[in-house]
Amino acid sequence: MPELRRDPVIGRWVIISSNRGKRPIDFQVHQEMPQGGTCPFCPGFEDKTPPEILAYYPAGREKNKSGWWVRVIPNKFPALEIEGELDRTGEGMYDKMNGLGAHEVIIETPEHGQHLHELAQQKMEDVIWSWRDRILDLKKDDRLEYIMIFKNHGSAAGASISHPHSQLIAMPMVPIRVKQEGDGSKNYYGYKERCVYCDIIHQEMAQMQRIVANNKDFIAITPFASRFPFETWIMPHRHSSEFQDIQKTEVANLAGLLKLVLAKHHFVLDNPPFNLILHTAPLKTSRLPHYHWYIEIIPKLTRLAGFEQGTGFYINPTPPEDAAKFLRDANAP
Amino acid sequence: MPELRRDPVIGRWVIISSNRGKRPIDFQVHQEMPQGGTCPFCPGFEDKTPPEILAYYPAGREKNKSGWWVRVIPNKFPALEIEGELDRTGEGMYDKMNGLGAHEVIIETPEHGQHLHELAQQKMEDVIWSWRDRILDLKKDDRLEYIMIFKNHGSAAGASISHPHSQLIAMPMVPIRVKQEGDGSKNYYGYKERCVYCDIIHQEMAQMQRIVANNKDFIAITPFASRFPFETWIMPHRHSSEFQDIQKTEVANLAGLLKLVLAKHHFVLDNPPFNLILHTAPLKTSRLPHYHWYIEIIPKLTRLAGFEQGTGFYINPTPPEDAAKFLRDANAP
Numbered sequence: 001m002p003e004l005r006r007d008p009v010i011g012r013w014v015i016i017s018s019n020r021g022k023r024p025i026d027f028q029v030h031q032e033m034p035q036g037g038t039c040p041f042c043p044g045f046e047d048k049t050p051p052e053i054l055a056y057y058p059a060g061r062e063k064n065k066s067g068w069w070v071r072v073i074p075n076k077f078p079a080l081e082i083e084g085e086l087d088r089t090g091e092g093m094y095d096k097m098n099g100l101g102a103h104e105v106i107i108e109t110p111e112h113g114q115h116l117h118e119l120a121q122q123k124m125e126d127v128i129w130s131w132r133d134r135i136l137d138l139k140k141d142d143r144l145e146y147i148m149i150f151k152n153h154g155s156a157a158g159a160s161i162s163h164p165h166s167q168l169i170a171m172p173m174v175p176i177r178v179k180q181e182g183d184g185s186k187n188y189y190g191y192k193e194r195c196v197y198c199d200i201i202h203q204e205m206a207q208m209q210r211i212v213a214n215n216k217d218f219i220a221i222t223p224f225a226s227r228f229p230f231e232t233w234i235m236p237h238r239h240s241s242e243f244q245d246i247q248k249t250e251v252a253n254l255a256g257l258l259k260l261v262l263a264k265h266h267f268v269l270d271n272p273p274f275n276l277i278l279h280t281a282p283l284k285t286s287r288l289p290h291y292h293w294y295i296e297i298i299p300k301l302t303r304l305a306g307f308e309q310g311t312g313f314y315i316n317p318t319p320p321e322d323a324a325k326f327l328r329d330a331n332a333p
Numbered sequence: 334m335p336e337l338r339r340d341p342v343i344g345r346w347v348i349i350s351s352n353r354g355k356r357p358i359d360f361q362v363h364q365e366m367p368q369g370g371t372c373p374f375c376p377g378f379e380d381k382t383p384p385e386i387l388a389y390y391p392a393g394r395e396k397n398k399s400g401w402w403v404r405v406i407p408n409k410f411p412a413l414e415i416e417g418e419l420d421r422t423g424e425g426m427y428d429k430m431n432g433l434g435a436h437e438v439i440i441e442t443p444e445h446g447q448h449l450h451e452l453a454q455q456k457m458e459d460v461i462w463s464w465r466d467r468i469l470d471l472k473k474d475d476r477l478e479y480i481m482i483f484k485n486h487g488s489a490a491g492a493s494i495s496h497p498h499s500q501l502i503a504m505p506m507v508p509i510r511v512k513q514e515g516d517g518s519k520n521y522y523g524y525k526e527r528c529v530y531c532d533i534i535h536q537e538m539a540q541m542q543r544i545v546a547n548n549k550d551f552i553a554i555t556p557f558a559s560r561f562p563f564e565t566w567i568m569p570h571r572h573s574s575e576f577q578d579i580q581k582t583e584v585a586n587l588a589g590l591l592k593l594v595l596a597k598h599h600f601v602l603d604n605p606p607f608n609l610i611l612h613t614a615p616l617k618t619s620r621l622p623h624y625h626w627y628i629e630i631i632p633k634l635t636r637l638a639g640f641e642q643g644t645g646f647y648i649n650p651t652p653p654e655d656a657a658k659f660l661r662d663a664n665a666p
Contacts, residue, residue: 003652005557005558006558007556007557007558008517008521008529008532008533008557008558009513009514009517009518009521009529009530010510010513010514010517011517012558012560012645012647013558013646014558014559014560014647014648014649015647015648015649016558016559016649016652016653017648017649017650018650018652023651023655023659024563024601024602024603024659026650027562027602027605027634027635079648091557092536092539092540093529093532093533093536094536094557094558148644148646150644169646175644175645175646176645176646177343177644177645177646178644180342180343180645181342181343184341184342184343184344185342188341188342196341196342196426197342199341199426200341200426203425203426203427206425207425223340224338224340224341224424224427225338225339225340225341225345225346225347225349225427226347226349227345227347229360230357268357269357269360270357272360277644301360302360311481311483311508311510311511311610312345312508312509312510312513313346313481313502313508313509313510314345314347314348315347315348315350315412316347316348316349316350317350317351317359318356319336319349319351320349322356326356326357
């Protein structure tokens with residue numbers, strides 16, 4: 001079973017996963033799966049994956065057969081596992097616990113070569129609904145503290161299978177960045193009695209310099225202190241700390257804006273590798289006045305992120321005002 | 334002039350540098366400088382770099398000519414600049430300041446193709462002395478709060494010139510990871526009245542599972558909650574919060590251990606790209622009882638670090654006990 005270990009200085013939890021490649025010889029450069037053919041995420045190969053947890057499909061389709069348009073399966077090489085006891089223990093001064101949790105794959109489309117932004121509006125909405133359905137289901141498990149939904153596109157961004165998919169990791173602790181956002185926004189709220197993210201949206205709407213796109217329910221901006229070139233956040237106008245509180249019309253507007261932003265990135269940056277991360281409140285909280293969920297999209301354009309990772313110290317060569325203008329001006333086809 | 338911007342939620346400062354590549358078209362894959370020939374860091378090409386700030390050389394050598402064995406120059410494309418006013422201002426709810434600071438390059442050897450671990454003992458010591466000399470000099474500037482010394486080796490780790498060099502960035506604020514380490518270790522000290530890093534060393538010496546190498550003054554370990562495979566820390570046995578307090582015999586023992594650890598990485602991982610980062614206390618502190626300087630070495634083996642960067646959530650496929658054993662057992666030639 002994987003193990004969760006806590007850094008004794010910073011308090012950051014790390015998954016030590018021995019299910020995965022681990023000897024020096026295993027660190028070869030990964031090849032992307034060849035297009036088509038033997039991809040286990042393609043229709044017709046449903047028996048090559050663990051049995052599905054959820055799928056959207058027309059009436060009459062048999063489970064684990066083709067015909068679906070969104071399909072959720074357990075990760076074959078999970079970073080965390082759902083069976084077992086939580087069992088938190090010490091090892092001298094160190095803390096650790098069992099790597100209990102869940103690791104799922106959301107196959108976003110049956111079409112191997114399709115990009116997420118190319119999904120039809122309705123299908124994009126269904127990807128968002130599938131994220132929400134899985135969160136609501138896993139939230140029932142009291143051992144879990146946080147659910148992270150993310151997408152790696154392109155091998156440089158960490159994708160090992162090119163068929164469009166996102167991932168979900170449910171974990172028994174709150175990751176450090178989420179904790180920092182919680183603490184930071186709580187401090188701000190304590191001082192101002194306002195949500196810092198709502199204030200960001202107001203200022204961006206007033207300044208008009210870092211807006212990429214906007215609709216009734218969502219705004220896409222390049223944040224003031226962007227760490228990466230073309231880093232983009234999609235934020236709901238309505239204050240809400242939990243993604244799973246999203247309303248039906250909001251899902252439609254999120255799908256539209258997400259398609260638009262990803263199409264602009266694709267067009268301006270020539271199909272960049274990217275990471276998409278859903279930031280939402282920890283599971284055992286509810287309607288926090290200080291926190292505000294959002295989606296972060298980070299194109300992987302520079303390799304210069306080596307030491308930044310170790311230090312939290314970033315050098316961004318593209319001012320977000322310039323990035324926003326490039327994206328705003330792009331008429332993605 | 335570059336600009337420093339503060340994230341309003343987390344408090345992380347970011348350098349927005351418009352000296353560097355910035356339009357979408359500028360993000361091409363960088364090529365490494367070809368071996369030999371036109372490398373500006375090679376002897377004989379001293380006029381291709383800004384004038385030197387410091388160099389170690391035999392008597393009789395002329396400044397900015399060949400003959401040196403360590404040479405420090407300003408970075409030609411600095412992330413921060415030494416001229417100008419500090420000028421901290423707001424922009425609505427956001428904070429920013431001028432990108433005041435220094436960005437220097439330490440050329441570690443005149444030999445273009447040499448690896449750092451191949452330096453003779455004396456020459457390796459001189460690289461360490463040059464780091465210290467530059468810190469002591471820059472520390473006089475009251476506008477500066479922190480000096481970060483780091484090395485990127487290999488293009489996958491962010492090096493754009495392959496000639497062996499490290500870098501120094503002096504900045505007018507404390508980076509977030511350093512702040513977190515300061516806060517975390519202070520909390521621990523408040524509770525235990527002991528340095529958390531000293532406790533780590535004691536436990537590692539007792540458990541013997543994560544030691545890579547050890548000598549009278551320094552220990553090399555793979556930390557308990559390693560984020561990356563083969564991540565290695567080199568820590569002084571003697572409690573000291575500031576690297577620049579290092580004593581003469583300690584420099585010799587650090588040079589020896591650094592050569593050994595890098596040789597082991599080179600041998601076991603087949604010349605991996607890596608980042609080396611010196612963690613030391615902020616400039617305006619002195620002899621902190623809770624902080625302890627150390628050197629972190631992170632081989633860049635996986636590309637899976639995309640979303641980890643955004644979340645602070647790491648999955649490490651190699652238990653540090655295994656990594657330490659591989660490194661300990663390796664007889665680097």
